[in-house]
Amino acid sequence: MASEAIQASYTPSSAESGYSVIRRNGKVTDFNSSKIAAAITKAFLAVEGDEANNSGRIHEIVKKLTAQVADNLLRRLDDGGTVHIEDIQDQVELAMMREGEYKVARAYVLYREKQSEKRAEEEKKHPQPANQSTINVIAEDGSRHPLDVDRLSHLISEACEGLTEVNREGILRDTQRNLFDGVKEADVEKALVMAARTFIEKDPAYSTLAARLLMDGIRREALTFVYKTPKQASQTEMVNVYPDYFQTYIHTAIEKELVDSELGLFDLDRLGKALKPELDFEFTYLGLQTLYDRYFIHFDGTRFELPQAFYMRVAMGLAINELNREERAIEFYNLLSSFDFMSSTPTLFNSGTLRPQLSSCYLTSVPDDLSGIYNAMRDNALLSKYAGGLGNDWSRVRGLGAHIKGTNGKSQGVVPFLKVANDTAVAVNQGGKRKGAVCAYLETWHIDVEEFLDLRKNTGDDRRRTHDMNTANWIPDLFMKRVAEEGQWTLFSPEEVEDLHDLTGLAFEKAYAEYEEKAARGDIRNFKQLPATELWRKMLGMLFETGHPWITFKDPCNLRSPQQHVGVVHSSNLCTEITLNTSDKEIAVCNLGSVNMVKHVDENGKLDKEKLQKTVRTAMRMLDNVIEYNYYSVPQARHSNLQHRPVGLGLMGFQDALYKARLPYSTEEAVKFADESMEAISYYAIEASSDLAAERGKYQTYEGSLWSQGTM
DSSP states (O other): HHHHHHHOOOOOOOGGGOOOEEEEEEEEOOOHHHHHHHHHHHHHHHHGGGGGGGOOHHHHHHHHHHHHHHHHHHHHSTTTTTEHHHHHHHHHHHHHHHOOOOOHHHHHHHHHHHHHHHHHHHHHSSSSOOOOOOOOOEEEEEEEEEEEHHHHHHHHHHHHTTTTSHHHHHHHHHHHHHHOTTTTHHHHHHHHHHHTTTTTOTTTHHHHHHHHHHHHHHHHHHHHHHHSSSSOOOTTTTHHHHHHHHHHHHHHHHHHBBBOOGGGGOOOOHHHHOGGGGGGOOOOOHHHHHIIIIIIEEEETTTTTHHHHHHHHHHHHHHOOOOHHHHHHHHHHHHHHHEEEEEOHHHHHHHBBOOOOOEEEEEEEOOOOOHHHHHHHHHHHHHHTTEEEEEEOOTOOOOOEEEETTTTTEEEOOOHHHHHHHHHHHHHEEEEEEBOOOOEETTTBTTTHHHHHTTTTTSOGGGGGOOTOEEEEOOOOOHHHHHHHEEEEEEEEGGGGGGGGGHHHHHHHHHHHHHHHHHHHHHHHSSSEEHHHHHHHHHHHHHHHHOSSSSEEEHHHHHHHTTTOOOOOOOTTTTTTTOOOOOOOOEEEEEEEEEEGGGOOTTTTBBOOHHHHHHHHHHHHHHHHHHHHHSSSSSSHHHHHHHOOEEEEEEEEEHHHHHHHOOOOOOOHHOOOHHHHHHHHHHHHHHHHHHHHHHOOOOTTTSSSTTTTTTO
């Protein structure tokens, strides 16, 4: 045939292996893009005649369109996924029109309609009884049973409740179209979700629908595991199932050594009855899929933790040391499950488990000796292992060319050690759930600062690059003064100016000027002078080019630190939202949580201060409990956290809150709302902290702090 020449000239991609096509009769065949090429070729021949078979232009267009169609289909499928023949033909139509081949596309559409009419006539002659499926589904135990179309319809109807924008009949139709005889039970669930996912861009309601349909598969997986027999339940049925499931889930998790056995001593009957199954329908698709992929407890890859059990497990861990722990666990659960407040990722990962490392970030200061440097690497690895993010201050490590007394040699500088720290973060991921993450801070007077600026570049010696590490400049005010004055800036190696690291403000400026005088006299060997504006320009250039190093300011952070009496802030953390003092004996710890602002704006668009006060009060108690209950993988972190008890209460959903309040972002009213809401959060947090101090006692280093002096 004429089309065979063009078809033969097209070579299918190896990426097609493992994908399948569902034909209209429900049978499954291997995906083969050469068949798509044949169909497109026939469409061109129908319009342009047989001479098109010898046209180089047609050959190239067919090849291009086939590749586009195959790519569009396969990239939205899971590995080894299936696609319906109608979806392939839809993509062929779109590809032709995008390419401007409107005549060919029109002929192709008319051909499809004619064939559809023929099939409809044939179906009238041999109708299939309603809801009688010829598709058999293979269960996990290998047994086969007919597809229950009524159950599919019920699941979709249940998931569409309250979502007037979605087309439930269309979702059922698209789901059935992607099923075939011998389909696995798990693939039926995937087909349901995929049918909704494809419409998310059309209307956000489909994201909620996709999440609700995803819940069906999650329920089946979890219930089957904990009850050790195939088990399914609809959302409506979960009202009765959840309490018993919860108790079985806790005992199963204890048996598998995945959670603390102490959880089994709670009143599980009371906690199970406190669960709110209806909240399982409040997720968006991406939110629920993220919880499933990274947060839910699993055993050998099987997730057996449902969303409300997940939030209650987190709450139980945080309440484990409370006197009325069931009451507190329910209080914490209500706050989390309603999305009014959300604990940090490590808390959600690890609360209630055998290693409850609940803190978000750790800040360390790396000393200037080989033993200290590699101890810091070890600390990084142990802290990252249990989901901690890392902020390292490297300003004390001597620079390139500095004298090493012990070997009478010269230092290779800080960069090779940063490379090791970078690779350590990559090697030791965060509990197997996300990549390790670290940020290195360096003061602007360090002689290696120019090389430090280049660490994230994609060019140059790769041995002196850190492609996975975040970097940040730790800038003293004096540098910015020199930039404004267009003056000179002097770089030093830290072992020759040891006290600069711990000095701030005017004391730093005085010492720095004295060291510059020493350098001018020749009393300091390893230094370099350059225009401050030149270094500042390079900082900004690298920030524009690579996004790093970030710009952070040493003096303002120390000036505003309430803990000035016990140490110096040498860096911020991985995400630059916490500034805490560090030393060789202390690894600073940040314990974080976030208030969801949109949940604290009432229907009239006003800030609900009564609810906000209640939320913040409970949140502060949860954060304080994190400090006490936390698992510390290194002793310096425990020492620091118990001494100073720092917590960070942030917010999220600010733009959503503005939208609910009908306030445009770039207006004075939005600024006023931000000021009012943050002042309220701050006030309620300080109030709650004071009440906790009255109940539990003030933190160990309170005396002498700015708090004790009445300075806020």
